[in-house]
Amino acid sequence: MKIGIVCYPTFGGSGVVATELGKGLAKKGHEIHFITYSQPTRLDFFSENLYYHEVYMEPYPLFAYPPYELALASKMVDVVRYEKLDLLHVHYAIPHASAAYMAKQILKSQGISIPVVTTLHGTDITLVGKNASYAPVVTFSINESDGITAVSESLRQETYQHFEIHKDITVVHNFIDLERFKKQKKDHFKTAISPGGEKVVVHTSNFRKVKRVDDVIRIFQQIREAMPARLLLVGDGPERPKMEKLCRELKICDDVRFLGKLEAVEEVLSVADLFLMPSEKESFGLAALEAMACEVPVVSSNAGGLPELVVDGVSGFTCPVGDTRQMTERALFILADENLQRFKEGALARAREFDISNILPQYEAVYEQVLAPK
Ligand code: GMT
Known part of the structure; x- marks a missing residue:
């Protein structure tokens, strides 16, 4: 198939899923055309089946807000028409689903039919999408997919x-490429981070309020009172300055490292003993799956789709949002020498169920369904 994939090109989960999906489909022989405003972060190798089309926005002094959606729709029309695509797969509803609707109507007027698949990722529904500023357009464009x-x-x-959705929504869980995400031998890094064999706790996120990074820091403070430990924080975002201040107030700076945005997050996960994800909302929790693939058990909140990923007592524990006391108890249970290895094995076993080879055929089945003659 010739598939156009539209996504955000950044470190965010939806962009990562879209890029890894495109790479996986290309390996299976499909021709994949990424359409976005800059090269996707994880699109880092050459393949004869992978193409990238940049959306260019012509600047004009009148535009206080450059009309990205129009530029994107125009690019989709161009790529579908000249690359002869079979379908468009857009990731994250805003504004990709409505731009795809516009492109589809323009192409229809030119005698070209193009099916659109929309994948909902989380905040496009739970936070931003349901806001009155966007809800009517989001509802309409989901229904038109x-x-x-x-x-x-x-x-x-x-x-x-x-939303008033009158169509079927198919659940296709996020996935992981276990060939890339696996525990690596990083003894030198482990020695540098925890020279005295301290337990290593990791959190990765975009440091937005919804991630509750302050809970991560408070849980870590309590873990550290019970046993020697280090906290590695990967990623960056609006809450970071407040989090640095909190670490200073709690006098734990010596044991906390802010690592910023890292591409090779699997290297950090390779030296970790525990991953924390206390999010307020989390439609799936891809970062937790990446940790589990590297044999790191997870203590998370029970928000959204996290209970569909983390198996209580096996690959980690889920706890009520904001219950840092319970999260600390569960973390200390996992980190106890007699339990840790069992949880590490449980985390990897659970991650294997989400291997790309199991999930990719589910997307292919959706494509076949929309391409089947009606
Ligand atoms: O986690 C974020 O805030 C980024 C966001 C995104 O859209 O890139 O992630 C969402 O999509 C990921 C991939 O499907 C999911 O694994 C995350 O759980 C989801 N985030 C939220 O629902 C908050």
Whole structure:
């Protein structure tokens, strides 16, 4: 198939899933055309089946807000027409689903039919999408999609709750490439981070409020009172300055490292003993799956789709949002010498169920469904 993939090109989960999906499909022989405003972060190798089309926005002094959606729709029309695509797969509803609708109508007027699959990722529904500024357009463009997928059952349910959707939404969970995400031998790094064999706790996120990074820091403070430990924080975002201040107030700076945005997050995960994800909302929790693939058990909140990923007592624990006391108790249980190895094995076993080889055929089935003659 010739597939156009539209996504955000940044470090965010939806962009990562879209890029890894495109790479996986290209390996299987499909021709994949990425359409976005800059080279996707994870699109880091050459393949004869991978193409990248940059959306260019002509600047004009009148535009206080450059009309990205129009530039994107125009680029989609161009790529579908000249590359003879079979379908468009857009990741994250805003504004990709409505831009795809516009492109589809323009192409229809030119006698070209192009099915659109929209994948809902989370905040496009749970935070931003349901806001009155966007809800009518989001509802309309989801309903106009030929195929709709959500990354968890929880997100599927929330979509039906918040929007009047009269079409089927198929759940296709997020996935992981276990060839890339696996525990690596990083003894030198482990010695540098925890020279005295301290337990290593990791959190990765975009440091937005919804991630509750302050809970991460408070849980870590309590872990550290019970046993020697280090905290590695990967990523960056608006909450970071407040988090640095909190570490100073709690006098734990010596044991906390802010590593910023890192591409090779699997190298950090390779020296970790525990991953924390206390999010307020999380449609799936791709970062937690990446940790589990590197044999790192997870203590998370029970928000959104996290209970569909983290198996209580096996690959980690889920706890009520904001219950840092319970999260600390569960973290200390996992980190106890007699339990840690069992949880590490449980984390890897659970991650294997989400291997790309199991999930990719589910997307291919959705494509076949929208391409089947009606
Ligand atoms: O986590 C974020 O805030 C980024 C966001 C995104 O859209 O890139 O992630 C969402 O999509 C990921 C991939 O499907 C999911 O694994 C994340 O759980 C989801 N984030 C939220 O729902 C908050």
